Amino acid sequence: MSRSKGSGDDRLSAEEQGGLFVNPVKAKLGPDKPDDKAGHRQRLRDRFSNGGADAVPDYELLEMILYRAFPRIDTKPVAKRLLARFGSFAEVIAAPPDRLKEVEGVGTRAVQELKLIKTAAERLTKGQIQSRPALSSWNSVLDYLRLAQGFEDREHFRILFLDKKNHLIADEVQGRGTVDHTPVYVREVVKRALELAATAIILVHNHPSGDPTPSRADIEVTKQIIDAAKPLGVTVHDHIVVGRNGHASLRSLRLI
CATH class of the missing domain: 3.40.140.10 (Cytidine Deaminase, domain 2)
Known part of the structure; x- marks a missing residue:
């Protein structure tokens, strides 16, 4: 993924910056055209809400985690590239940040979202052994x-x-x-x-x-x-x- 010139470690692409990215194809369609990505995301959220973890495979769970990092682009290709590189959901969230960034499309914000999930899971499991x-x-x-x-x-x-x-x-x-x-x-x-x-x-x-x-x-x-x-x-x-x-x-x- 290309990076814009700037200072500091947080040099995000336009996609990662969310609201700064304008899709030229979508702009030509006009504001009245339905946003199919938004529809897909809502359908995925509904399926997860109704069926829980068993209702979504690993790549779709990763898709949902990456929504906040990529508010305006399709996260499915990124999720599938992560799984292809690391092999499983657990190995994706546990992978070192530098290795995650080797995957096309993964930047600082995506890494932060994945590490947030790992930290939350650690806190949950550690809490279970602290109380007993x-x-x-x-x-x-x-x-x-x-x-x-x-x-x-x-x-x-x-x-x-x-x-x-x-x-x-x-x-x-x-x-x-x-x-x-x-x-x-x-x-x-x-x-x-x-x-x-x-x-x-x-x-x-x-x-x-x-x-x-x-x-x-x-x-x-x-x-x-x-x-x-x-x-x-x-x-x-x-x-x-x-x-x-x-x-x-x-x-x-x-x-x-």
Whole structure:
């Protein structure tokens, strides 16, 4: 997509600026001609309102999300290009902004709308685990973790800190690494748990390859953290590895 000259990062095309764009074809038709795009959008909204999420496929859901970014152009081609590039609705909203902008027609405002959806989904799923003990809402925990970092293109090491009733005290990303490695410092993990008065922790990291199978290094560092934390009264409930293809629990696999 061409960009107009200007200062700052928010250099939007005429389409993205909404009201500044005038469609020359539509202008020739005159004001009395019906706006078929407006009709299509309303029909899509009605179908979604009446049938819910199951009534619209992924590309139409993306179409609707992009309406605010593109108030006067057809969003279907952009939605289909996004799905063709990233493969699924979840991967579109989780994709890094720079990669999203590589797709023809996607600019700053479109990225903002997609990231707004991801943030809202994270807040929703995180709220579900904050209100209940983590171990009694395990599926919600897994949903949140996969959404939060399962589609990242770099490894992130996260810790969920829990109190004695297994309620969430804090959710912190302790490190960001490369495509296949994140440094983990055992002493810093235990120190932070003590600072927060946590009695239990859940370790989390992602595999950008998509395969959540734990590596030997994953197992070894988990055992080191368990050995360092136990004498200080901190329990390691699990180490979860997430990826776009699912998750793996070291506890369930009996690796710890």
